[in-house]
Amino acid sequence: MPVHLSELKPDANSGTPLYLQLANKLSDAIQDGALQPDESLPSERTLAEVLNISRATARKAIDILHEKGMLLRKRGSGNYIMPRLEQPLASLTNFSEELRQRGFRAGSRWLSRETGVATTQEVVALGLSPCDTVSRLKRLRTADNVVIAIESTTIPGKYLPDPSAVRDSLYGYLYARNLPPSRALQHIGAVNATAEQAQLANIAQGEAMLFITRVSYLENGNAIELTHSYCVGDYYEFVAELRG
Amino acid sequence: MPVHLSELKPDANSGTPLYLQLANKLSDAIQDGALQPDESLPSERTLAEVLNISRATARKAIDILHEKGMLLRKRGSGNYIMPRLEQPLASLTNFSEELRQRGFRAGSRWLSRETGVATTQEVVALGLSPCDTVSRLKRLRTADNVVIAIESTTIPGKYLPDPSAVRDSLYGYLYARNLPPSRALQHIGAVNATAEQAQLANIAQGEAMLFITRVSYLENGNAIELTHSYCVGDYYEFVAELRG
DNA sequence: GAGTGGTCTAGACCACCCG
DNA sequence: GGGTGGTCTAGACCACTCT
Numbered sequence: 064m065p066v067h068l069s070e071l072k073p074d075a076n077s078g079t080p081l082y083l084q085l086a087n088k089l090s091d092a093i094q095d096g097a098l099q100p101d102e103s104l105p106s107e108r109t110l111a112e113v114l115n116i117s118r119a120t121a122r123k124a125i126d127i128l129h130e131k132g133m134l135l136r137k138r139g140s141g142n143y144i145m146p147r148l149e150q151p152l153a154s155l156t157n158f159s160e161e162l163r164q165r166g167f168r169a170g171s172r173w174l175s176r177e178t179g180v181a182t183t184q185e186v187v188a189l190g191l192s193p194c195d196t197v198s199r200l201k202r203l204r205t206a207d208n209v210v211i212a213i214e215s216t217t218i219p220g221k222y223l224p225d226p227s228a229v230r231d232s233l234y235g236y237l238y239a240r241n242l243p244p245s246r247a248l249q250h251i252g253a254v255n256a257t258a259e260q261a262q263l264a265n266i267a268q269g270e271a272m273l274f275i276t277r278v279s280y281l282e283n284g285n286a287i288e289l290t291h292s293y294c295v296g297d298y299y300e301f302v303a304e305l306r307g
Numbered sequence: 308m309p310v311h312l313s314e315l316k317p318d319a320n321s322g323t324p325l326y327l328q329l330a331n332k333l334s335d336a337i338q339d340g341a342l343q344p345d346e347s348l349p350s351e352r353t354l355a356e357v358l359n360i361s362r363a364t365a366r367k368a369i370d371i372l373h374e375k376g377m378l379l380r381k382r383g384s385g386n387y388i389m390p391r392l393e394q395p396l397a398s399l400t401n402f403s404e405e406l407r408q409r410g411f412r413a414g415s416r417w418l419s420r421e422t423g424v425a426t427t428q429e430v431v432a433l434g435l436s437p438c439d440t441v442s443r444l445k446r447l448r449t450a451d452n453v454v455i456a457i458e459s460t461t462i463p464g465k466y467l468p469d470p471s472a473v474r475d476s477l478y479g480y481l482y483a484r485n486l487p488p489s490r491a492l493q494h495i496g497a498v499n500a501t502a503e504q505a506q507l508a509n510i511a512q513g514e515a516m517l518f519i520t521r522v523s524y525l526e527n528g529n530a531i532e533l534t535h536s537y538c539v540g541d542y543y544e545f546v547a548e549l550r551g
Numbered sequence: 552g553a554g555t556g557g558t559c560t561a562g563a564c565c566a567c568c569c570g
Numbered sequence: 571g572g573g574t575g576g577t578c579t580a581g582a583c584c585a586c587t588c589t
Contacts, residue, residue, distance in 0.1 A: 080557080080558060080559090081558080081559075082558080082559090106573075106574060106575085107574080107575070108573085108574080108575095116559080116560085117559060117560045117561065117562095118560090118561085118562095119558095119559070119560070119561090120558085120559060120560080122575085122576090123558090123559095125575095132490060135526070135527060135528060136575065136576090137567095137568080137574085137575075138566075138567055138568075138574070138575045138576065139566075139567035139568035139569080139573080139574050139575065140567085140568055140569080140573095140574065140575080141568095141573095141574065141575080142574095142575080145528045146434070146528045146529075190390075245550070246376060246548060246549060246550055247548070247549040248546065248547070248548055248549075249546065249547045249548075249549065250544050250545070250546055251495055251517070251544065251545040251546070251547065252517065252540055252543070252544045252545070253497040253498075253515035253516055253517045253538075253540035254497075254515050254540060255499075255513070255514065255515045269499070269513055270499065271497035271498050271499045271515035271516065272497050272515065273495070273496065273497045273517075277549075282379070283379055284379060284389045284390045294497070296496055296497035296498060299496070300494050300495065300496045301494070301495040301496070301547075302492065302493065302494055302495070303492070303493045303495065303545075303547045304490060304491070304492055304493075305490060305491040305492075305493065305521075306489070306490055324576080324577060324578090325577080325578075326577080326578090350554075350555060350556085351555080351556070352554085352555080352556095360578080360579085361578060361579045361580065361581095362579090362580085362581095363577095363578070363579070363580090364577085364578060364579080366556085366557090367577090367578095369556095380556065380557090381555085381556075381586095381587080382555070382556045382557065382585075382586050382587075383554080383555050383556065383585070383586035383587035383588075384554095384555065384556080384586080384587055384588075385554095385555065385556080385587095386555095386556080552588105552589095553587105553588090553589095554586100554587085554588085555585100555586075555587075555588095556584105556585090556586080556587100557583105557584080557585080557586095558582100558583085558584080558585105559581105559582080559583085559584100560580105560581085560582075560583105561579105561580095561581090562578105562579085562580095563577100563578080563579075564576105564577085564578085564579105565575105565576080565577075565578100566574100566575090566576080566577105567573105567574080567575080567576095568572105568573085568574075568575100569571100569572095569573090569574095570571095570572095
């Protein structure tokens with residue numbers, strides 16, 4: 064424990080919950096290497112006493128890190144920092160940030176933005192009524208100016224009446240209107256590129272692509288987005304974390 | 308709330324924690340349809356009082372269901388049952404069970420079972436020393452007698468000294484020896500089938516396949532298994548859940 | 552204003568690990 | 571036996587929703 068414990072002390076007047084502040088500070092300390100793998104954290108009771116919080120609050124912070132896989136709990140012994148696992152990038156972030164984290168320059172080019180009446184597939188996937196209108200966005204995704212995916216998105220008209228309102232980032236639009244997706248289901252398969260896809264992505268016809276279908280949901284359970292992505296195999300790889 | 312609340316009462320002498328018992332009973336009630344979507348749960352205080360437990364305990368049970376996406380919490384209003392989402396099959400279960408749940412008859416055929424010295428890739432992925440021995444299993448996975456995947460697994464020798472000890476299920480072997488994987492990272496890409504793969508899987512050369520690399524970890528963070536799977540696109544699809 | 556979930560406290564007992 | 575995490579209790583205050 065090279066850190067001064069006092070640096071972890073949360074601020075009771077900051078507005079953010081104490082347990083969240085503590086979880087974030089501990090997480091940062093681990094990421095920065097101030098806390099080393101296999102090292103043990105101060106005990107829950109020690110943390111509580113030194114930081115002037117209750118043990119339940121300290122515990123809740125530690126629970127968060129444990130749930131993220133950063134800590135190993137050992138009953139009767141202590142809480143230990145996990146040997147570093149690769150972080151799954153499959154969390155719900157926008158595409159550009161994901162690529163930027165991997166060191167690429169992300170870009171996109173619109174193929175079309177239109178409105179229309181929902182197809183049967185869209186009605187089912189998004190939980191709409193047969194006559195509802197939807198907005199559709201189609202674009203090419205690029206990394207360092209290389210096409211890495213062809214992406215088609217459908218959004219219910221009530222959430223996006225005018226598709227041209229989305230300038231760069233769909234997620235940016237949704238967050239700005241307080242419609243942040245909280246969970247999503249992805250179906251991932253492999254397909255051979257069609258002639259049209261090959262031409263768009265500048266690859267050979269028949270080349271293997273990842274075909275990803277994603278439905279995103281709001282916190283209240285309503286579907287907000289249906290996206291089909293065709294991803295160039297050479298550049299794109301999906302990383303997922305499984306739990307037992 | 309058609310159920311009698313008394314049926315949810317946990318047993319203090321059962322050995323399993325109260326909050327877990329309650330979470331399971333609530334979960335069952337939802338799955339069975341005894342609690343309908345959009346219906347609200349009794350308030351946390353009511354649950355606590357009727358079931359003779361503290362609010363914190365009731366809350367912890369409800370937290371579990373919320374984290375599983377079964378409940379929608381509404382501050383100042385109540386806890387509501389979520390409209391049913393498709394369950395992601397990407398949790399950490401064995402292959403056979405996963406297929407069985409989808410209504411297939413799962414099978415496998417061994418191609419080879421051997422021991423050897425860890426390759427560089429295996430050393431890195433599994434956190435071994437360069438001279439460590441490993442066991443390697445290679446097999447074909449079938450559903451209703453159709454080959455759907457070609458799978459190669461590497462396990463550190465200290466966990467599996469004799470590869471022929473694995474009869475049918477690797478996970479069965481690991482659980483029996485108290486080595487249950489608790490989390491895993493999967494990398495998922497798309498590749499074109501080689502001539503050899505095409506012949507094994509009875510598909511055309513060049514056909515798109517999912518290429519999945521999985522590393523599984525024990526609760527203590529040690530890697531237990533490295534698996535490469537080539538999955539036939541027509542039959543296999545990976546389902547993942549993302550979080551915000 | 553009454554009821555709800557969100558946070559926090561102070562204290563308790565247990566099972567477990569370790570020296 | 572002393573310290574640890576795992577569970578549980580009985581209270582408290584807040585911000586929010588509903589009507």
